[in-house]
Amino acid sequence: MRTLIVGIDQSGRIIQHDRSSLEVLAPPGKFLLGAHLNDLVTAPKATGSPLTGLLAAARNGREATAVLAFRTRRDEPVDAVVSIQPMRGSGDSISALVIIRMPPPADEQFLDPAQMRHALLDDTFRQIGATLDLDQMARGLINIVVPHFCNSAGLLVLESMVAADEPPADREDGSQLLRRLAVASDDADPRIDAAFPIGEVLRYPPGTPYTEVMETGQPVRTNNDNDDALQIAEAWLRRPVTKLLAGTSMLLLPLNARDTLLGFIVCTRRAGLRPFDAYDTEIGMEFASRAAIYIDNARRYSRERATALTLQRSMLPTDLSAPCSVEVRHRYLPGSQLIEVGGDWYESITLPGARVALVVGDVAGHGVRAAVTMGRLRTAIQTLAMLELPPAESLQQLNELMQTLGEREPHFATCCYAVYDAVHGTCEVASAGHLPPLLVRPDGNSEFLDVSPAPPLGVGEGIIRSRTFEIEDGSLFVLYTDGLVESRDRDIDDGLKRLQATFGPGSAERPVEELCKAAVASAYADQQRDDIAVLFARLGRIDGSQLATWVLPGELTSAAEGRALVTEPLEKWGLTGIVPTTQQLVSELVTNAIRYTTGPITLRLVLERTLTCEIADNSPTAPRMRYAARDDEWGRGLQIVSQLSQRWGTRRTARGKVVWCEQQLPRGFAPALPPRA
16 A cells, blocks of 8 residues: 655645655646645545545544545546544644555555565564464465465465364375465456365365475475466366466465474466565565464364364263153353363263153363363263162262272262152152252242262262152252352352242243253353253153053962063053063063062063063062073073063162063054043
């Protein structure tokens, strides 16, 4: 941008000017002194013209800016940005300074090295240093190069530097895969956008300046005649590139950061302009070396952020399972936009027999370290849930795991673990240093359940106890981490009261998703909050028609009786096709129970998302599957159960144990059940 300065009197006549003004502006006579601004501007006398407004502002002692078209010695008017600054004076002294900024003629571009250096290196990186977005930074860098250094430019980086997947293998000819992040031209030529599309992933052909700069890591300067342009276009199989490169001067600047070649910037000047020289190369390399550091920082940040988020998302559940009578929703909010990963987690795991494990936990700290510990605990929780350990015993096992991990790296976490039984309508809850769960009854009354918390996991050896609560159908069960109710400017008691106030009369009828949003709505505005994990569950018992229970004597004839009993409910449920398989499973489980226990046994069928068959007895000894030799009479029962069922297992009870197995329901099956009241 060329800047001209003239001084005017109160009438608008020029009484001083700089040397450049006389070279550029075209006054009516030979001399610029004494000329009026009206004589220099096209169509100046129109009523309300910008020039009239500028002069009026100067007379009133105000600064003003406008765009005017000036007559120049090139016989073509040039649009310029004009600013007027009033000055104190009287008589023939200067009344105001007029500062005129206009673009230089095309054939005078890139002639002033000091101006190019200033445009590229002074105050430039302050404008883009605040962003860490790689695409946005690339656009900002190219918009600096164009138009101050060249007419068009592109920025390309190695695909392996920005791709999330494994880096592609290099070809035998040494060519590397590149991605074009930004392109710009001073005349917005659509042919350039078409020939060099942003986002394109490509390999440049061997023997071109593009591969030379990547092979050597040094700047490449070349002047392309028609033959050179045609050679590049044909090797690249892009004939339109010939016209774009013919007669141009190209300078390719490698982007080297921390001894690593990231890519390059390709700068092009049109035919007729001063070609690139050694001094241009020096200025360009200084710009490229600084730009490479910014690009590398943005690339590292993007890679680390993507890795952390992928880690976090892979460790949090993508789908929450529960019995049909239980509706579960969740929310997870990171502590801040700068630290988007943390140690809060939630879990909802369907258990056999229409039960569900509901878990929320919080690992102390933030970032990847807390997320990794959270992933270990979540994996352990899923394993313990499949083993069907009671909540208190599960937390005890987690505590031992945290203490083992703490031997190498100190960790601690809080956790609340609940198991809801949708058959009996009971919920067993245990807590290790965690905030109490909130229970909202169907009438809107709510309370924090009195669960005596043990020390946090990994801190002490305290005994973890559980309590069992009777739950009314339609009640809301809320598990949450401390980030929901505690912040730097709010006491935790106030946060608990506010959470409780979210629910009231009519909460039972409101959608769980709506309640979930309402509970965390105020947290979005808090920029200093902790991570938040919330788990909502609307609890309800399954319909009695989905159950069938019998008490059988501890006699061998009970196996045949059990086979006969299960036929009727299966036919009523519309599961006639799996009657033979179910009878075989019942026979094996009943026989196994009678052989290893005394007293009556209980047979129960539960129709849920699967068909569960349960045998309860008074023996605490869990069965285990063993290998039976060819001539053994016993030992094949559990092998048969394992083959015929989707899965099987056992859990301890206060009076003994339950052995169960699940069968997958036929595809498209809809149980023939009466509507619930």
